[in-house]
Amino acid sequence: MKAAILREARTPLTIETVELDGPRPEEVRIRIAASGLCHSDYHVMSGDLGSAFPIVLGHEASGIVEAVGSDVRDFKPGDRVVTCTSIYCGHCGDCQDGHNHLCSVKPVRENPQANSPIRQNGQPVQAFCNLGAFAEEMVVHQTAVSKLPEGMPLDIASVLGCAVLTGIGSVTQGAKVHPGSKVVVLGCGGVGLNVVQGARLAGAAQIIAVDLNPSKLELAKKFGATDTVQGGPDAVAQVTELTGGGGDYVFEVVGIPALQREGFMMLRKRGTLVLVGIAKPGADLAIPALTMLVRETRVIGSNMGSVPFQRVIPTYAQLYLDGRITLDPLISQRIALEDINRGYDQLIAGETARSVIVFDH
Numbered sequence: 001m002k003a004a005i006l007r008e009a010r011t012p013l014t015i016e017t018v019e020l021d022g023p024r025p026e027e028v029r030i031r032i033a034a035s036g037l038c039h040s041d042y043h044v045m046s047g048d049l050g051s052a053f054p055i056v057l058g059h060e061a062s063g064i065v066e067a068v069g070s071d072v073r074d075f076k077p078g079d080r081v082v083t084c085t086s087i088y089c090g091h092c093g094d095c096q097d098g099h100n101h102l103c104s105v106k107p108v109r110e111n112p113q114a115n116s117p118i119r120q121n122g123q124p125v126q127a128f129c130n131l132g133a134f135a136e137e138m139v140v141h142q143t144a145v146s147k148l149p150e151g152m153p154l155d156i157a158s159v160l161g162c163a164v165l166t167g168i169g170s171v172t173q174g175a176k177v178h179p180g181s182k183v184v185v186l187g188c189g190g191v192g193l194n195v196v197q198g199a200r201l202a203g204a205a206q207i208i209a210v211d212l213n214p215s216k217l218e219l220a221k222k223f224g225a226t227d228t229v230q231g232g233p234d235a236v237a238q239v240t241e242l243t244g245g246g247g248d249y250v251f252e253v254v255g256i257p258a259l260q261r262e263g264f265m266m267l268r269k270r271g272t273l274v275l276v277g278i279a280k281p282g283a284d285l286a287i288p289a290l291t292m293l294v295r296e297t298r299v300i301g302s303n304m305g306s307v308p309f310q311r312v313i314p315t316y317a318q319l320y321l322d323g324r325i326t327l328d329p330l331i332s333q334r335i336a337l338e339d340i341n342r343g344y345d346q347l348i349a350g351e352t353a354r355s356v357i358v359f360d361h
């Protein structure tokens with residue numbers, strides 16, 4: 001099969017032929033229909049996130065089950081599915097507490113680097129997050145897969161497993177935003193736009209979208225933003241004025257400590273800053289400690305939407321089918337696997353919310 005391979009950081013991806021081994025007893029083999037270009041993969045491309053090489057990136061995919069291992073009961077060939085990075089064991093303390101997205105005993109293959117299902121000339125090729133979705137097919141653990149309802153288009157569905165899940169989940173499960181809240185969203189890419197519509201679903205009274213790119217702000221209005229603010233030195237003052245003293249919730253969806261600090265300064269008393277964007281490993285957040293105490297503010301993180309994705313993804317798909325959430329404008333363009341480097345250039349330049357690779361099998 002064809003796959004986009006990263007041989008080392010800061011080099012272009014190359015389209016190469018690789019082999020796929022499996023499924024083993026607990027695994028599912030999926031023919032990928034569509035695969036979204038997410039910023040998280042870029043952290044490996046840029047070298048911010050260390051990795052073994054060569055690697056097939058990609059983690060936000062939809063597709064059709066081709067084969068299942070002997071121990072798989074919940075999926076069968078022909079099922080239409082979405083993948084997610086939140087592979088879980090079901091038995092550890094975090095899973096038992098109902099937070100399987102935080103599972104630390106992920107039931108992947110033993111020594112997954114050496115035993116990666118992706119091979120080339122007998123040598124392992126790494127699968128990003130034990131998925132590897134920039135390829136025509138993937139072999140993944142059964143707990144990385146969620147079934148889609150009838151009628152859900154596969155190209156649209158690809159974004160459910162990361163952008164939609166992370167965005168909406170951070171509002172409804174991570175922060176548990178209450179109706180009537182004033183919500184501020186810093187960064188309106190694929191995830192940020194879903195924070196905006198998550199806030200709308202949660203009944204927020206005011207949703208202020210902040211971004212450097214005016215076209216993203218226009219897009220944010222389609223997802224439910226009531227106000228928009230151009231990112232920059234005046235943003236804190238503008239948000240404070242628009243909200244009459246600060247937001248109840250500020251979501252930082254970029255992962256830059258300076259912007260996280262700005263978000264903190266946008267909070268009203270007892271407000272909550274929610275960290276959703278992936279910061280570089282080792283980056284520290286500096287906030288004025290006395291202000292935090294005096295104003296009784298909170299800072300929390302939300303990882304992959306803080307949700308049990310296998311239960312939540314069918315729900316989000318149904319919300320789309322019922323016209324209660326917007327997904328179509330999220331997909332800026334549909335591209336071929338061969339266009340992946342251009343797609344990432346556009347993402348980093350802030351020109352696109354989501355580019356989705358559509359496979360023509």
Ligand SMILES: [Zn+2]
Nearest residue numbers: 089092095103
């Ligand atoms: Zn677990």
Ligand SMILES: [Zn+2]
Nearest residue numbers: 038040060162
């Ligand atoms: Zn992602």
